[in-house]
Amino acid sequence: MAEWKNGEPKFSFSTVTDFDAHISTEIRGYEILDEIVVGLAGAIMQSGTNVYDIGCSTGRLINTLASLVASEEDESRRKSVNFIGVEPNRNFVSSFSILEGRVSFLREKVSPATRFSNASLITSIFTFQFIPVHERQEIARNIHSALTPNGAFILAEKVYAKDGYLEHLLDDRHISFKREHRSAEEVLGKKHQLQAIMHPLTLDGNLLLLEKAGFDRYEVFWRVNNFVAMIAVRS
Numbered sequence: 558m559a560e561w562k563n564g565e566p567k568f569s570f571s572t573v574t575d576f577d578a579h580i581s582t583e584i585r586g587y588e589i590l591d592e593i594v595v596g597l598a599g600a601i602m603q604s605g606t607n608v609y610d611i612g613c614s615t616g617r618l619i620n621t622l623a624s625l626v627a628s629e630e631d632e633s634r635r636k637s638v639n640f641i642g643v644e645p646n647r648n649f650v651s652s653f654s655i656l657e658g659r660v661s662f663l664r665e666k667v668s669p670a671t672r673f674s675n676a677s678l679i680t681s682i683f684t685f686q687f688i689p690v691h692e693r694q695e696i697a698r699n700i701h702s703a704l705t706p707n708g709a710f711i712l713a714e715k716v717y718a719k720d721g722y723l724e725h726l727l728d729d730r731h732i733s734f735k736r737e738h739r740s741a742e743e744v745l746g747k748k749h750q751l752q753a754i755m756h757p758l759t760l761d762g763n764l765l766l767l768e769k770a771g772f773d774r775y776e777v778f779w780r781v782n783n784f785v786a787m788i789a790v791r792s
């Protein structure tokens with residue numbers, strides 16, 4: 558999983574194999590979150606709009622959403638929702654498989670220059686935390702502007718607790734879960750490697766990001782330890 562740089566291991570998504578299995582051993586309750594996201598998406602996606610997944614890795618979620626709509630009775634929704642996965646990582650891009658005709662993939666890093674349009678749903682599942690902090694506000698504003706009325710942004714993130722003692726307790730629970738699947742050395746090594754590329758905010762920091770982007774309707778709908786998922790709806 559690690560590349561080497563200046564004699565030090567450096568985490569890179571480009572070397573993770575079987576990513577879908579990997580992430581569910583990284584985040585406790587990931588499968589339940591996934592089920593809830595798909596359920597919410599079923600109610601949110603609208604005919605004649607685009608659905609984006611930012612940081613779609615293998616394309617699993619965007620393909621699932623496309624399959625969900627493709628299996629529906631409602632022909633207008635079946636024939637008029639487009640699904641777009643965005644993923645910069647070469648490793649994942651080379652293994653994308655398009656399960657439905659209405660899915661496409663963009664091989665790019667989402668940045669303030671990225672243009673989303675006519676979207677009823679945009680998801681970012683543990684991806685914003687890898688985007689430079691100074692870029693997130695403008696991206697969130699662009700997401701808000703691209704949503705149709707009642708369109709939603711689903712944002713899942715690792716967060717830091719506001720209090721040092723609580724951060725310690727919750728992080729310890731997370732480490733204990735990871736130890737069920739990995740050696741202490743691997744867990745510590747990855748934590749160290751991620752420091753350079755992953756920059757979580759607090760939950761309040763994320764909610765403020767949403768508010769400043771223009772959202773005045775939002776809720777937390779899932780949380781396990783320091784992993785949180787929020788939904789924000791455009792008025």
Ligand SMILES: C[S@@+](CC[C@H](N)C(=O)[O-])C[C@H]1O[C@@H](n2cnc3c(N)ncnc32)[C@H](O)[C@@H]1O
Nearest residue numbers: 570612613614645646666667682683684687688
């Ligand atoms: C923790 S993984 C989560 C992947 C996927 N959303 C899931 O839940 O399985 C983070 C993903 O974000 C991608 N990523 C990192 N920076 C990105 C950016 N600026 N724009 C789009 N994707 C990015 C990584 O390559 C990786 O696939």
